[in-house]
Amino acid sequence: MAIQNRYEFIYYLACTNANPNGDPDMGNTPRIDPETLQGLITDVATKRRIRNYVQMAHEGEPGMEMIIQQATNINRHIARAKKEAGVEGTSAKDKNAVYKGRQKACELFYDVRTFGAVMSTGPNAGQVRGPVQITFGISRDPILPMDVSITRMASADKLKTGTPETLEEYENLEKNADEDKLRTMGRKQLIPFGLYEIRGFISANLAAETGFDEEDLKTLFEAILNMYEHDRSASKGEMEVVSPLILFKHVGTDTDETQRTRQAKLGCAPAHKLFELVHVTRKPEVKYPRSYRDYTASIDLDHVPAGVEVGFQETAFSPIVWNELPKEETWFQRT
Numbered sequence: 652m653a654i655q656n657r658y659e660f661i662y663y664l665a666c667t668n669a670n671p672n673g674d675p676d677m678g679n680t681p682r683i684d685p686e687t688l689q690g691l692i693t694d695v696a697t698k699r700r701i702r703n704y705v706q707m708a709h710e711g712e713p714g715m716e717m718i719i720q721q722a723t724n725i726n727r728h729i730a731r732a733k734k735e736a737g738v739e740g741t742s743a744k745d746k747n748a749v750y751k752g753r754q755k756a757c758e759l760f761y762d763v764r765t766f767g768a769v770m771s772t773g774p775n776a777g778q779v780r781g782p783v784q785i786t787f788g789i790s791r792d793p794i795l796p797m798d799v800s801i802t803r804m805a806s807a808d809k810l811k812t813g814t815p816e817t818l819e820e821y822e823n824l825e826k827n828a829d830e831d832k833l834r835t836m837g838r839k840q841l842i843p844f845g846l847y848e849i850r851g852f853i854s855a856n857l858a859a860e861t862g863f864d865e866e867d868l869k870t871l872f873e874a875i876l877n878m879y880e881h882d883r884s885a886s887k888g889e890m891e892v893v894s895p896l897i898l899f900k901h902v903g904t905d906t907d908e909t910q911r912t913r914q915a916k917l918g919c920a921p922a923h924k925l926f927e928l929v930h931v932t933r934k935p936e937v938k939y940p941r942s943y944r945d946y947t948a949s950i951d952l953d954h955v956p957a958g959v960e961v962g963f964q965e966t967a968f969s970p971i972v973w974n975e976l977p978k979e980e981t982w983f984q985r986t
Contacts, residue, residue, distance in 0.1 A: 653858040654782075654858045654867075654868055655855055658852075659852055659922045660853070660872075660899065661849070661850050661926060662849055662896045662897065663849075663893040663943065663948075664692070664847040665890070666690075666842060666889075668888040669841055669887050669890050670842070670887070671696075672692040672696045673840060681840060684789075688794065689790045689794065690788075690789070690842065691787050692787060692847055692849070694784075698766055698785060700874075701765075701874045701875065702762050703882065705870060707881060708877075709761075715870075716759055716761065718762055718763050719768070725770070725772065728756070729772070729773055730773065732753075732755040732756040733755070735759070736751040738752060743774060749776055752776030752777070753770065753776045753778075756768070757862050761867065763779055764782075765783045765863060766781035766783055766784075768781070782853055782854045782857035782860075782861060782863045783852070783853050784854075786849060786850045788847035790845040790848075791848060792845075792940060794842045795842060797840070797841055797842065797843065798838055798840055799838065799841065801837045801838065803834065803836075803837055805834070805835075808824070839886070843941065844942070848931065852922060853868070855915070855916040856916055872896060872964055872971075873967040879891055894980075895964055895980060895983065896963070896964045897950065897961065898961070898962035898964065898971065899925040899959055899960075900973075901918045901920075901958060902914075902919075902958055902959070903915040915958075919959050924956060928950055928951045929950050930947075930948070930951075931947070931949075932947055933945060933946050934946065943982065949983065949985065950983055950984075952985055955974075962974075963976060963977050965977050965979060965980065
């Protein structure tokens with residue numbers, strides 16, 4: 652059964668000596684807002700890491716595959732969905748076949764159920780609007796992109812003979828080359844530190860169309876809190892989702908159960924009003940922040956709109972604590 656409540660969520664990502672999201676059109680330098688100089692992380696980058704984590708943590712489980720995978724053709728996955736739906740080989744304009752293919756794709760692929768997908772190419776399984784949408788991450792302060800020169804103590808020169816390359820030829824090349832010729836220079840892009848705020852929205856109405864259920868929701872929160880723990884690389888430096896993951900769950904206020912269920916799905920307060928309850932600001936004595944501890948973090952639990960509950964999840968596998976800060980929380984304070 653699909654989820655019955657609307658949610659919003661917000662979390663913070665600390666990035667230290669790393670490139671959180673490079674821009675391929677700018678030599679892979681960290682993305683930046685040219686007016687404010689604040690750092691940016693695209694929603695696509697965040698979704699890629701969620702996909703990677705779910706694919707790794709739930710490999711082989713039914714319904715937990717990804718339609719968007721590295722170096723694959725999406726049309727193959729669309730064709731598979733239509734085949735398993737029993738409508739393989741039908742016209743791409745057959746509305747009934749498109750509908751069945753779309754429903755089967757939602758069953759097979761976690762990312763289709765969650766984020767939606769454009770599957771109107773090739774065999775055509777239509778389009779799916781996903782219940783989960785994520786904003787660009789924006790750093791709390793301007794960032795300083797750095798371009799660092801690095802030296803690699805080995806080269807990777809190829810032979811110019813045009814013949815099959817042998818070990819003996821490479822040994823001779825190395826033996827006769829100057830030592831300086833066997834070293835190469837490179838560059839590395841990073842920022843010393845950035846604290847990024849990322850927001851998300853979960854629609855119960857769209858979840859009903861894709862079948863996004865409570866287990867999928869639990870998996871999403873698990874992935875958000877754990878995704879960077881399994882995405883370590885030289886370019887990523889030290890990146891961590893700073894707990895807790897803050898959730899806003901709409902539960903309704905009406906005494907009539909039918910109306911309360913309707914309110915829980917549609918929501919009891921505008922999303923921006925809920926996000927305004929969270930405050931993260933740089934400490935006045937800190938000029939150049941180098942840790943999330945250089946910021947004060949608070950949430951106003953006394954002015955939460957009626958019909959909304961606030962939850963806090965500290966780790967990927969810890970229970971959600973509702974309407975109060977977890978006892979182990981040391982960064983966020985109540986205002």
